[in-house]
Amino acid sequence: MSTQQSVSAEVVRARTFRYTWWLAALAVIVVISTVRLYTGTDRITAPGTLRAAIIGACPILLAGLGGLWAERAGIVNIGLEGQMLLGTWGAAFFAYHYGPLAGVLGAALMGLIGGLLHAIATVSFGVDHIISGVAINIVGLGAVGFLAKTTFDDLDGGGPRNLSGYSTPPEFTVPLIADGARSLADKHWFVISDVAGAVAGVTTRLSVLTVLAFVLVAVTAWVLWRTSFGLRLRSCGENPQAAETLGINVYRYKYVAVLISGAFAGLGGAYLAMVASSSFTVGQTGGRGYIGLATMIxxxxxxSGVLTGALMFGYTDGVSLLSNSGAIVHALLLLVAILLAVFAVLKVRGGERVTGFVIAGISVGAFVWYFLSETVDASFTGMTPYVVTLFVLAVFSQRLRMPAADGKPYRRGGAG
Known part of the structure; x- marks a missing residue:
């Protein structure tokens, strides 16, 4: 096959892939709207619910992007949770004394410091990545508790484990669009109101930090896949020995990637302390660093995959914090059962019979649970984000491909 034919075939595959995803997205929207009408649970796609989903998604998204940067360079960053914790303290401390912009920068700086510790341990000293990451999480929690007690205890609105009263990033509402979308959402029309609810959710009381989170997705995609810097960085995660022979300073790129990873996780902590909540509390990440790692996987x-996963996990996280969340989660059971049934059929048709039958069994269980109950206990709704995380990783693990040298030790001039 000639080069021109190869390029043409690649273009056709790319277009087919895009069309397939657009059709799949449209099908999911139709199913969601159908479930909303059947169950009468209009809050599934209400603007307030979707806004809560975005607030729940952004910290997870920033942590997931942080993990992406590190692992694309071959460093597993389990320490995202600890770096997010450091970011929460940095956001509160600097925002209280110097304003919201300083709070955001301070959070990124604290996360970067956590990333630096991880880089020194894994890149310079060759410590096992998992051990180093777990240590960062433990140290991060202890350091935040110590720093909070020593710096917040004597402040107005402060205490040994909390702080409030500092400035937060500004919010804005997109005029006309937000009002029009909310008006359409309130009519509860099929599909149209569901799309309008999403539009209203992303245009009403939108934090500047939320915009930054979504911008960083585009920046990450462009830098890592459209620049020579990104190509070199990704080569360090695929084959660092080959990258070394081309004159690439592998150590430098790994350090840069892990520092950026920590800074992104710190920004996720800032989001929790300044947008999701207007106050700081020790340990307020609640495992979102680990969920961010799950979205990356x-x-x-x-x-794009990190964004999709963050929105999905963020939705369940946001819903669990709403009043009457049990009714929403109960309606989501039907949605999940339908989607799993479709997914099981696709797996069986693709030749993966065992996986398909297992997923079909889970789908039947979800259908039975839905039709034999009227609501979901409030204690379970709080577990929803973590249950969804475990389930999704179990179902989709077979199609994943991590960077070839991810987590593997590297020494300059060695065989790896």
Missing amino acids: FGNWRP
Whole structure:
């Protein structure tokens, strides 16, 4: 096959892939709207619910992007949770004394410091990545508790484990669009109101930090896949020995990637302390660093996949915090059962019979649970984000491809 034919075939495959995803997205929207009408649970796609989903998604998204940067360079960053914790303290401390912009920068700086510790341990000293990351999480929690007690205890609105009263990033509402979308959402029309609810959710009381989170997705995709810097960085995660023979300073790129990773996780902590909540509390990440790592894996180490996973996990996280969340989660059971049934059929048709039958069994269980109950206990709704995380990783693990040298030790001039 000639080069021109190869390029043409690649273009056709790319277009087919895009069309397939657009059709799949449209089908999911139709199913969601059908479930909303059947169950009468209009809050599934209400603007307030979707706004809560975005607030729940952004910290997870920033952590997932942080993990993506590190792992694309071959460093597993389990320490995202600890770096997010450091970011929460940095956001509160600097925002209280110097304003919201300083709070955001301070959070990124604290996360970067956590990333630096991880880089020194894994890149310079060759410590096992998992051990180093777990240590960062433990140190991060202890350091935040110590710093909070020593710096917040004597402040107005402060205490040994909390702080409030500092400035937060500004919010804005897109005029006309937000009002029009909310008006359409309130009519509860099929599909149209569901799309309008999403539009209203992303245009009403939108934090500047939310915009930054979504911009960073595009920036990450462009830098890592459209620049020579990104190509060199990704080569360090695929084959660092080959990158070394081409004159690439592998150590430098790994350090840069892990520092950026920590800074992104710190920004996720800032989001929790300044947008999701207007106050700081020790340990307020609640495991979102680990969920961010799960979104990166679910997203197959790509920014678009991380965004999709973060929105999904963020939705369940946001819903669990709403009043009457049990009714929403109960309606979502039917949605999940339908989607799993379709997914099981696709797996069986693709020749993966065992996986398909297992997923079909889970789908039947979800249908039975839905029709034999009227609501979901409030204690379970709080577990929803973590249950969804485990389930999604179990279902989608077979299609994943991590960077070839991810987590493997590297020494300059050695065989790896």
